Amino acid sequence: MSDFVRIPVGRGTPEGVNSAYVVPDSGVVIDPGPPTDSSWSALRDGIERTEISVQGIDHVLVTHWHADHAGLACRLADRANASIHLHEGDAHLVGDYTEARQRRLRRDASILGRWGVPERIREALLDRDAPSPLPDTYPVQAHEEGDRIAGIEVVHTPGHTKGHVSFATAETLFLGDVLLPTYTPNVGEATRASTIRWRRTSRRWSGSRPSQRAEPASQVTGRRWTWTRPSKQCENTTTSERKTRTT
Numbered sequence: 275m276s277d278f279v280r281i282p283v284g285r286g287t288p289e290g291v292n293s294a295y296v297v298p299d300s301g302v303v304i305d306p307g308p309p310t311d312s313s314w315s316a317l318r319d320g321i322e323r324t325e326i327s328v329q330g331i332d333h334v335l336v337t338h339w340h341a342d343h344a345g346l347a348c349r350l351a352d353r354a355n356a357s358i359h360l361h362e363g364d365a366h367l368v369g370d371y372t373e374a375r376q377r378r379l380r381r382d383a384s385i386l387g388r389w390g391v392p393e394r395i396r397e398a399l400l401d402r403d404a405p406s407p408l409p410d411t412y413p414v415q416a417h418e419e420g421d422r423i424a425g426i427e428v429v430h431t432p433g434h435t436k437g438h439v440s441f442a443t444a445e446t447l448f449l450g451d452v453l454l455p456t457y458t459p460n461v462g463e464a465t466r467a468s469t470i471r472w473r474r475t476s477r478r479w480s481g482s483r484p485s486q487r488a489e490p491a492s493q494v495t496g497r498r499w500t501w502t503r504p505s506k507q508c509e510n511t512t513t514s515e516r517k518t519r520t521t
Contacts, residue, residue, distance in 0.1 A: 277445050281320030283307030284342060292342050295448055298325045300424035301332035301356075304441055304448050309345030309407050317346060318353075333424050334358045337450025338438040339367035341406040348412045359423050361430060362416035363437025369414030371406070379403060 277297060284292040284307050294317055295304040303321070307313045321328050331354035336344045339360065347358050347368060360368060367374045379400055386396045417423070417439070419430040427442040431452040441448040 277443055278448075279320070279324045281317055283313045283316045283320075283346075284310070285312075294320070294346075296321055296324050296326070296331075297424075297426065297443065298330075300426060300443075301326065301330055302335055302424050302426060303331050303333075303350060303356075304335045305337055305343040305450065306334060306346035306350045308342045309349070314346055314349060317350065328354050330354075331356045335423060335426065335441055336360045336364075336368065337440065337448070337452075338435040339364040340435065340451070341408075343450065344368050345406055345408070348409055351412075358412065358414045359417055359428075360414055361428065361437035361439045362418055363430075363432065364435055365414045365416035365437065367437075368408070369412055369416075370410075371408045371412070372410040375405060 277299065279296045279298065281294040281296065282291040283294045292307055293305065294307050296302070297304070303317075306317055318328055321331065328350070331350065334347045334351050334354075334356050336347050336358065338344070344360070350356065351358050358368065367378070382403075383396055383400060386399065387393075391399075417428045419428060421428040425443070429440045429442050429447075430438075431440045431450070432438050434451045438450055438452060440450055440452055
């Protein structure tokens with residue numbers, strides 16, 4: 275019997291529809307999904323179809339700060355009186371959302387300027403970064419590698435974001451966006467350091483946890499992407515990423 279229930283949330287991307295995961299025995303939801311009313315309805319109804327209710331959720335675990343994963347974390351935590359958990363590298367981007375967003379936009383503008391992107395294009399790109407409907411601040415518990423939350427292990431897997439984590443139970447790895455079914459995850463921050471972090475994560479997965487199956491963040495409608503050998507997918511993705519960067 276599976277130790278989790280998958281709930282499709284959001285409209286999806288070329289990779290498929292985002293996945294929220296409920297671990298009923300631990301009172302945990304992982305990556306509740308994007309901050310839309312339709313996603314909230316899907317999440318709430320999905321939780322109610324499991325053996326627990328929304329009020330039975332004690333912990334909201336988030337693999338990384340991007341809104342399609344963290345966007346409903348505060349709303350769910352409010353309704354369930356639950357705690358929110360992220361890696362210390364990403365926690366401020368949810369817990370101190372408004373100020374952290376402004377710092378991120380200034381950083382992005384600086385990077386684009388160093389790349390020689392014209393000012394009018396920089397401004398247009400940053401204008402498209404619309405704020406998410408998240409509280410200015412919210413209590414978030416920050417974690418590091420090896421911490422456990424309701425028996426679930428925090429595994430630091432940076433690259434997609436600095437504080438990206440995967441979550442491990444005895445049976446399953448919940449990968450977030452560290453691996454995707456059909457293409458290389460866009461490496462966050464667009465810097466050489468972030469690329470190095472992602473490659474280190476890839477090498478780490480290549481030889482680890484052979485007995486666990488792996489659940490990515492996105493699932494294609496009508497097809498279930500579950501890897502019994504995430505190391506092989508990691509090798510394929512790393513090879514593809516290297517080819518892309520050398521052509």
